[in-house]
Amino acid sequence: MIRFYNGRTLEPCGVTENEIWVDGAAISYVGPGREDMPAFDRQIDLGGDLVMPGFKDAHTHSGMTFLRSAADDLPLHEWLEKQVFPREAKLTPESTGAFVKLAFLEYLANGITACFDMYYHTDEFARIARDWGFRAVLCGSFTVGNDWSELYDFYDRYNHGFGPLVSAQLGFHAEYTANREKLEYLSKVCHELKAPVWCHNSETASEVRDCVARHGMTPTKLFDTLGLYDYGGGGYHCIYLNDEDMDIFARRGLWAVLNACSNGKLASGTFHLHEAMEKGVKLAVGTDGPASNNALDMFREMYLINIMAKLRQEDAAAGDPALILDAAVSGGARAMGLDSCDAIAPGKQADLVRIDMQRPNMRPVHNVVKNLVYSGNPGNVRMTMIAGRVLYEDGQFFVGEDAQSVYRDAERYTRQIVTG
Amino acid sequence: MIRFYNGRTLEPCGVTENEIWVDGAAISYVGPGREDMPAFDRQIDLGGDLVMPGFKDAHTHSGMTFLRSAADDLPLHEWLEKQVFPREAKLTPESTGAFVKLAFLEYLANGITACFDMYYHTDEFARIARDWGFRAVLCGSFTVGNDWSELYDFYDRYNHGFGPLVSAQLGFHAEYTANREKLEYLSKVCHELKAPVWCHNSETASEVRDCVARHGMTPTKLFDTLGLYDYGGGGYHCIYLNDEDMDIFARRGLWAVLNACSNGKLASGTFHLHEAMEKGVKLAVGTDGPASNNALDMFREMYLINIMAKLRQEDAAAGDPALILDAAVSGGARAMGLDSCDAIAPGKQADLVRIDMQRPNMRPVHNVVKNLVYSGNPGNVRMTMIAGRVLYEDGQFFVGEDAQSVYRDAERYTRQIVTG
Numbered sequence: 001m002i003r004f005y006n007g008r009t010l011e012p013c014g015v016t017e018n019e020i021w022v023d024g025a026a027i028s029y030v031g032p033g034r035e036d037m038p039a040f041d042r043q044i045d046l047g048g049d050l051v052m053p054g055f056k057d058a059h060t061h062s063g064m065t066f067l068r069s070a071a072d073d074l075p076l077h078e079w080l081e082k083q084v085f086p087r088e089a090k091l092t093p094e095s096t097g098a099f100v101k102l103a104f105l106e107y108l109a110n111g112i113t114a115c116f117d118m119y120y121h122t123d124e125f126a127r128i129a130r131d132w133g134f135r136a137v138l139c140g141s142f143t144v145g146n147d148w149s150e151l152y153d154f155y156d157r158y159n160h161g162f163g164p165l166v167s168a169q170l171g172f173h174a175e176y177t178a179n180r181e182k183l184e185y186l187s188k189v190c191h192e193l194k195a196p197v198w199c200h201n202s203e204t205a206s207e208v209r210d211c212v213a214r215h216g217m218t219p220t221k222l223f224d225t226l227g228l229y230d231y232g233g234g235g236y237h238c239i240y241l242n243d244e245d246m247d248i249f250a251r252r253g254l255w256a257v258l259n260a261c262s263n264g265k266l267a268s269g270t271f272h273l274h275e276a277m278e279k280g281v282k283l284a285v286g287t288d289g290p291a292s293n294n295a296l297d298m299f300r301e302m303y304l305i306n307i308m309a310k311l312r313q314e315d316a317a318a319g320d321p322a323l324i325l326d327a328a329v330s331g332g333a334r335a336m337g338l339d340s341c342d343a344i345a346p347g348k349q350a351d352l353v354r355i356d357m358q359r360p361n362m363r364p365v366h367n368v369v370k371n372l373v374y375s376g377n378p379g380n381v382r383m384t385m386i387a388g389r390v391l392y393e394d395g396q397f398f399v400g401e402d403a404q405s406v407y408r409d410a411e412r413y414t415r416q417i418v419t420g
Numbered sequence: 421m422i423r424f425y426n427g428r429t430l431e432p433c434g435v436t437e438n439e440i441w442v443d444g445a446a447i448s449y450v451g452p453g454r455e456d457m458p459a460f461d462r463q464i465d466l467g468g469d470l471v472m473p474g475f476k477d478a479h480t481h482s483g484m485t486f487l488r489s490a491a492d493d494l495p496l497h498e499w500l501e502k503q504v505f506p507r508e509a510k511l512t513p514e515s516t517g518a519f520v521k522l523a524f525l526e527y528l529a530n531g532i533t534a535c536f537d538m539y540y541h542t543d544e545f546a547r548i549a550r551d552w553g554f555r556a557v558l559c560g561s562f563t564v565g566n567d568w569s570e571l572y573d574f575y576d577r578y579n580h581g582f583g584p585l586v587s588a589q590l591g592f593h594a595e596y597t598a599n600r601e602k603l604e605y606l607s608k609v610c611h612e613l614k615a616p617v618w619c620h621n622s623e624t625a626s627e628v629r630d631c632v633a634r635h636g637m638t639p640t641k642l643f644d645t646l647g648l649y650d651y652g653g654g655g656y657h658c659i660y661l662n663d664e665d666m667d668i669f670a671r672r673g674l675w676a677v678l679n680a681c682s683n684g685k686l687a688s689g690t691f692h693l694h695e696a697m698e699k700g701v702k703l704a705v706g707t708d709g710p711a712s713n714n715a716l717d718m719f720r721e722m723y724l725i726n727i728m729a730k731l732r733q734e735d736a737a738a739g740d741p742a743l744i745l746d747a748a749v750s751g752g753a754r755a756m757g758l759d760s761c762d763a764i765a766p767g768k769q770a771d772l773v774r775i776d777m778q779r780p781n782m783r784p785v786h787n788v789v790k791n792l793v794y795s796g797n798p799g800n801v802r803m804t805m806i807a808g809r810v811l812y813e814d815g816q817f818f819v820g821e822d823a824q825s826v827y828r829d830a831e832r833y834t835r836q837i838v839t840g
Contacts, residue, residue, distance in 0.1 A: 068784065069784075069795070072794060075736050076736050102783055109779065261727070295781050297781070297797060315495065319493065360823070366489045367492075380799075407783050407784075
């Protein structure tokens, strides 16, 4: 058992001074210090530091670390056709695994305790998550080129084959890489499995325009019409949702996963936060892949979401730091089907992050939530715990592999693929 | 003497593998390892890390740390009138000093080796910079309420009274807090001293509109007409410069200091980077004060400048990471009159930052400049050196005062002013 004491705790009710006790993978107690304490394996004096639920990166492509700083500053089409696709064609399970490990190190260093991943070589990904103890939800990235009957196997395999930290959601890449027949088949699958459905949705203006030209309706309306949202789910990006789309999201309880940094770097546009808040659309936050961001940094995402809301509304009062922090830690968990990881409370999974409050950017401690959103950065993360296991602390990783060897492998495969 | 070896060096020509030797306050050698080495006091094996020139925060109000997270998410006018001005009226030299120290700790932790500061209680500010060994340039913040004949004393006092690390530039707050008589007087002063002139310029649309209504021309055109730019200088923010203003900036060699995070958080708007680059306007980067940012983080500034350029142009190819990095380290130095701190080269001041390349967000090392701009964060700063003195290393500050006592004082004065 582990005890966190003498600090602050970010609970659903706000920031408290409660202790946290962790027993195995779960939180066993949250409250004031008590006389009747069990025997602890470790007692952590927080010295005023904050313990918060881990960030949930609700949309990413972990394996794309090899394209960091190797594919930037190009128009979207050229970026995809010249820099991304030809290099992805060279990926093997081994090289993808090396790149995934690099991403996992970055998640841990940045206080991210779970990711919602869509990429290739999923067996390798799931194996590493299981072996390292990283919590991961796989989302199918099916396109017209795939046999969609494999969705059943995908769903079953990653929900049951790789232990308690690995799970899966039904998903496909996007409307523009699917067709009506495939989507109708998916509708059958999701009704049979009673499962939510996920995909990239309304990331660019042209994606929506082309869909309307093809189907006479927006992607959201099309998916809803086909019954894909009958059991929930949501979309990644969602920056070109129109009014009716937002209503569908709100009515169905769908999750809009915000990816502000990627949307900025690819010049795609800005999520309509004001309208989504007015309609009560449920929100989560993701980094997207490191080729289009380029960091896996939820502090920067939270900051940029709020900044873009203010600029878009031309109103310094726009945005909502508390709402966006909640989206980044709790919303993401619920979106990903990880309700047991959405908060610090007894019985919840111990997916926790210790935030160093002894850094100048966290002072004065006038409003911890605003400090996190407006001043925080990954350098404030002192510890990252997943399911009760400390995987990162004070710059060191505890994942059963040496960080330097992860870097070496990632560099070697990157040279082979990018410059080779 | 100190030797940096076995790493990377960001030189004007690009990233090299050269060693750096520091003798006293200056760099004495940059080049390959040599047999004929002097006796070093310390030899630092970089293990592949990068040494770069320190960031120059070319526009800030250091003393405003007390308003961090205490004055957010309000319309600009309400923010100033209700949250900022009444609290600033309570500032004393002692409390301002405590808040300045907190800012200096943050600069050091974030790799910032000099700041261009405009605020109150300047004697206290200059004394702390001198005593701590922090490099600071004071800019006058004169308004209609001041006696502008004190500009002479200000310029002389801070250029000569506080040692080699403290200097001053002529400056006033802004057009809307000055009047024509004061500006004409300043013109006389700057011609006598042959000195550049600085102020907030074109930060908001209404500022420019009101100036045109008052004077029949934009702030830039007005200042130029009055001869304020005859010896150079520049403006902070500059987001509403029109075409003619940009031409004046380019022709006069004036510096536009970009403050993207502040301009976003206050919903002021976006600098016209594309036009400035086309016209060859000289660029520097600043954080603005912690009340309107809220971090003092040049990584985030560099990122946001590029992101906003892409969004504004609706072109993922817009922006220029190398140009913006250069603005953040070298441009700022030259803007502030610190030409001796603008690069890593023999004879230049040893204002250096060690960037930790053993962090996952810095891998793979495909393009160091893009890694810094698109993936870097303050957690990557391992060491900050000013004039040959290590003031920050591996989380510890070496400024002659304990960080915890700085935090305590800042918290105490914050409570008195903000919540008292």
